């Protein structure tokens with residue numbers, strides 16, 4: 661049965677609404693979504709045509725950030741919050757290509773991600789992966805459970821890619837980040853991506869309003885200054901807070917950086 665408009669929001673005949681993890685999977689070209697996700701994903705794309713590029717640029721950022729963290733920063737432990745559905749180059753695969761003893765804890769609160777979590781539990785024998793069904797707004801629970809897999813007395817890279825935008829209250833989002841980072845030692849890192857209405861993303865406002873009426877969880881964009889505040893007191897790794905498409909990106913043959921997308925990305929180190 662196909663999706664349709666019921667009441668004042670979009671749902672399918674089972675009352676199912678679109679979920680971010682599945683729509684993100686749709687934009688990335690995956691197969692783990694329902695027709696309702698496709699319908700909402702297509703409407704958002706019609707309102708904000710570069711959303712697919714944002715999703716792909718975000719995943720490319722993930723690969724470059726994890727490579728940086730594993731190769732240049734020597735990090736061997738990763739806490740990936742708001743993991744999303746398994747796709748190509750999940751965090752442990754990128755990290756374990758560099759260091760087969762890398763350990764990764766994945767965290768998401770979407771039931772579909774939980775169903776597919778087995779595909780994330782494919783660690784090398786030397787390393788480890790685990791999956792935690794938890795809400796990012798409960799950092800104490802996340803830290804308690806992560807300690808079963810990670811040594812929290814040693815540096816950890818906290819990955820928060822496309823997740824704080826689902827914590828609409830900025831003070832709450834800051835407090836989540838602070839609680840996580842305060843619990844970790846010097847040499848730990850934060851890798852973050854976040855949508856913005858800057859960087860040419862003005863057209864995203866209407867699409868986000870549509871999303872918030874028709875899909876879940878509710879999303880918010882933030883300004884450069886708001887996103888920079890998540891890194892306060894930490895050392896931003898070069899090139900700092902930039903469009904995630906350009907963070908340590910390879911230049912094209914004519915020496916240009918890739919086209920910007922309206923999603924900031926940065927990596928910072930705890931001094």
Ligand SMILES: C[S@@+](CC[C@H](N)C(=O)[O-])C[C@H]1O[C@@H](n2cnc3c(N)ncnc32)[C@H](O)[C@@H]1O
Nearest residue numbers: 681684742743744768769770795796821822826
């Ligand atoms: C945009 S996707 C990003 C996935 C992946 N990090 C990436 O960059 O490709 C956001 C993910 O965050 C998850 N998420 C949203 N709100 C959450 C919350 N409060 N707690 C845990 N996960 C959440 C969604 O289920 C979804 O899988």
